[in-house]
Amino acid sequence: MEDVVVTGYTTEKKRQFASASTTLTSKAVENVPVASFDQMLQGRVPGLLANSGSGQPGAGANVIIRGTSSLGGQVQPQYIVDGVPLSAADLAALNPNDFETVTVLKDASAAAMYGSRGSLGVIVVTTKRGKAGQTNFTFKSQFGFTQRPQPSQFQQLDSRGMLAYEEFVGGFANGLTAPGWVWSAKNPANASLPATSPANNPFGPSRARFDFLLDSLGNNNVDYYDLLFRTGISRTNELTMSGGNSASRYFIALNNFSQEGTDRKSKLDRYSLRLNLDNTVGKLTTQLSSLISYSKTIYNEGSFYAGNGTANPFAMAWRAKPYENPYRADGTIIFGTSTPTVPKAIGNLIERSDNTNWLENQIKANAGLNIAYKILPTLTLRNNVGIDAASYDAQGAIAANSYVGSLQTFQSGFLNESFFNRLQMINTSSLVFNKKFAEKHDFEAGAYFEVIRQWNRGFGLSIFNLDPRLTQTSQGAGPLPTNGAVTVAQNGGSAKSGFGIRSVFTTLRYTFDNKYTVAANVRRDGSSRIVNPLNKEIDTYSASLSWDATKESFFEKQKVLTDLRARFSIGESSNVNSIPGGAFGINSQFYSVANYTSAQQAAYSTVGFAGSAFTSTAPSAAVNRDLRYETIEKLNLGFDLGFVKNRIRLTVDLYKNTTKDLFVTQRLPATSGFYGGSLNVNAGNMENKGVELDLTLEVVKLKDFDLTLRANHAYNKNEITSLGTVNEYPAGTGIIKKGLPVGTHYSFSYLGADVASGRPIYKRADGTPTTNINEAGQFHEFGTWLPVHTGGFSASIRFKRLTFDALFSYQFDTRRYNNVQNWVSQGDAVYTGAVTQSQVLITDQWRKPGDNKMLQAPNASRQFTSYDISDASFLRFRNLNVSYMIPEINVAGKRLIKSSRFYIQAQNLAIFSSWSGLDPEDNNNISLAEFPNPKAVVLGLDINF
């Protein structure tokens, strides 16, 4: 494993491979109780950022290798499984236990084989294959739990505290309708209340009645974390079989992974079957790698849409007023119209969750057939054909006989059914020549021709007016009223799309005396994703040089180093995935169908014109007919060092990636026909520069005791170096500005509450303070959400049969908007009315002239400012595995079990961060009550027989 690097097309000897790459063994991804293996990469690969934005079972991570190199959204690296591309959306369909190696290719020459698909890095997976010999069976079983998130760290007020705070805010600001103020003795509206309710109206307004109500609410203190979340069950069962003879070998794995999420409903059930076959007869080698899997995912509808909505349990757990009791004495849920004095938000959430079904099925196939024929001992003809297919269907159903069903259009439930499929096929034909001349000259040359074709299709339909006796079906649904309209809109949609990529490339490698290796790659990629015939095809290259110093005579003479290699690579690659496109809506709650050229061809829609009986049409947006590929020029310089018999190993890589023809949003001149408009054009440049370190220390290496420590760290500096004709433009809550990194926050600078008036103070553009937000400046001094430093460290200890592996991951120099904090610490009438406020307001809010406080008076709004941009750095105890190898078990002299292993595996055990909230880790700039990553602890048993 130390000696080769699998690039997907070829297997390179590591000592002749100049590229920056990191290879993980199966151990890193085995038995981890997480469905999507990209999440397992966090903290393990220097320079690879893998942050997850959701704890839904099956959710993937946002993977960025060596910094963001495009402004056009989150584009994932290329995944390859046994030579076949795998859609980044389908990672959870794979069983990571099948993996043999995971190789992350980071620089130009490593990714050169992948051309325009590989410019953001390539993650190459190889799966396990059979070995000649006795048939080997392995049975794996795992059982454990996912744990609900830790309660909010926002120091929410309890019921009495909240009622008292409402009274305080109500006395300060107009319009508060919360019970703490409505029923307050201090409320002027209650000045003339009778002391007690009249006998004929015992619940009529009176001081006594109001005090009773306040006391009654104050006694409710519902723990919503208990109510809305659960401990989920996670289990895996797997049977693998492998074996064969020298000619034919096979590997079969059958797996079921089932995991419940921590909210009320979320769940993933995955069944996968892998079949890998190898056949070698004479000059012909045939390899089949195939996976078929079926996954069923259940979502909690409220979590699916997330955000700050009242159906999202991750929002309502901190947002809902603690004095709301969602249950009657008889245990039934209280739901219906929610008002501040009769809050039913939690009841509605539970009722909604109970009466909605949001689910998705996926059938996934990923298979490749690789046929190699050695025409001559030095010449191999190879053809690789691959299929990556996924078929999804999804349902969003709201029961007709429920309260939430009565809120739908036509007041009787809702059903959305949709379907989407994606098929990508690849065929690569190659001819590779490899020969060693005169012992010292090792030469390899290859010519490749590759075609890729992708098809997408989807459709969706919505059904209303459902029969209250049935759920999740259109059967019995009534007709829809037209309300007198001449035409009615369609309730269904469909679309199809696709693209092709055609590549020709050639590779050359020459190694002299095992010391020096030069390699080069020249290629031409073309794609239908670019419309302009002049720009469809692009030529790129890469070149590399590596030096193995251990083969030099002087190396023998020194004592310090036991290994030394130097690597240099340079190259340019195009990026087919960052080309701006669009999507067709298909009336689906889950899917849309991507289109690839809508930014390049004028789309027409009807415009009003009185002067003709004919329809008149006009292009609805400007398009870029001269659109080109973004290209990334990559430089890498790396060193591999070994000390003390290579028990200390250090890999250092320095890199600089320059994105050219970067898509930036540029203002359009009037001559475009879209005065005042803007469009993505190839006008900018961006740079990512960084250092990566990977250190392994084999501290102890004894017969019964090993201790290995590993650490990796990456620093990446991103900078936009050009934006064409402009220097900056705001984008969402951030700014894209020349000289600054991507993800830079752009916000008002909040300075605190004015001592005299309590009004919020902001900084003006000139630095002076103002209490008028309209005069305030916006600043870009609050950092970026994309972490600058990432890394991880691990320890592996083996004592006899007991092993202990611990992994920590960390990120720092990263700041994110904390929207939840913004909501719980606004302390004004609007937020106090709708959101449980934080104790911070009791101590830090301005209450009277002379108060020197951070938070503004309740009669003013602070808005969205730098106050809510928080440090999102964290150190995470990512994974712990303690396992015990049980020796061979023989019964009556007959070997029953070759080996077995018992283990405890825990994921996300702890997090250390100054961040207030459920989880500092996310895949974007702002925390909006997302589904936090769960903690999972499982017990497992592997038996090999």
Add this chain to the structure above:
Amino acid sequence: MKRNKIILMAFAGMVTFSSCKKLIEIPDTDLLAGANALSQVTYVEQAILGGYAAATPDMDILLNATFADEVAKAEFYNAVTTHEWQYSPADVGLRDNFTAIGINYTIINRVNLALEALPNADSTKVGDEVKRRRLRGEGLFLRAFAHFELFRFYCKNYDPAGLGMPYMETSSILPIPRIAMGPYFVKIKADLAEAKTLVVNSLADVNRANVAAVAGMQARVALYMRDWAAAETFASEFITAVPLATIAQFPGIWTDVNTSEQAYRVFKTSTLGARIGSLFRGTSANASNIGTITWKPSEKVWSAYDPINDVRFASYLKSEPLLTGVGRDPRLIFKYAGGTYAAPNENVANGKVLRTAEMVLIRAEARAELNKFTGANSAESDINLLRSNRITGYTNAVFASKQQAIDEMMQERFKELVYEGHRFFDLKRRGLPVTRLAIDAPSAAGLSLPANNFRFTLPIPLPEVTANPTMTQNEGYQ
């Protein structure tokens, strides 16, 4: 044997896929865009109509009324910067009402995209080949028309060496610099000349271009170029095709009961297109509560006519007794009044873009400049022709000099073409000042704009200067 099998297989694989030699040309089949959207002549026609849809004379009408001496402020006034000539490239008044650079390049881009698609569009109906020619002609007409509008707003008086605007003959998002007026006008004239050979020679549908309309544009372009001979020829062509309305027909032009004199108009309904009448007076809440009057006729306009014998007075202006009753100034601009107060079509009136009276006056000016100021086929005969079709009991005038002919022509343009989008451009074109009566002026500063002042040419709006680094700002606004 086996070797051949393998080679065969490999090639079969290659051929299966690469038989799609079109692999890098796979279209987005479901996208109603580009070649899909304009695949047939019928759809190109819709796209040309989209060009017409953006064309409207409202901006010309408001600019020439409020920047010159046709109106006076009335009940609501927020146009200080434009009415009193204080505008800069960032002016909000210009941005809100006079962004000619936006609307005209929108027309041009729509037309250019249609013209690009036209040659390859499939003809699917009988007559599509004829239509293909006509559509090209209409596209060229609209393109020349919009470029000429840009010239009127953003360029100084015609001078071949002076700064024109970017002339767009294909759709492009790239920043494009201004070109000299010489080549700019060569292109305008070429587009019009070609258009004339392609468009229909019929006045059946004056919502779209026809030969007379093209001739009218040619006359107008020649006028601004001071190519007097051409102006006389093209204007005559128009007048022959579209005779002048009689006194009896004249009021019907303004109530939209006939299309007399019109070769090209912008048709408006109560739901499509902005209401021209609302430029001067808001729509009314009910029949007795007349909408807010933003602009009233200037005293200079009001007193220019013989209110009894000149048919134009009652068609253009009105003294509204309902207003007197409630203590409001009764004088109204009535040219685009549309339906009755509070009716659904109140203030809805078509824009008369090219009409015969303008052509008669263009010819009069050309003839005067050619020193034909009196006698048959002179400025004198043209002005007498016009007046005799407007004024009951008119006695022909006799002009003693070229200067008199010019002065009479200018006064007649003022009276005939008021609120039709000409006045400010005419003063600029002839090197005259804007001179308001004291009673009409909003302030002392708003009394007059000296002849040839830089503000006769509008600034290139600031967002455009930012978006297009190759753009040159006009003199006085740098």
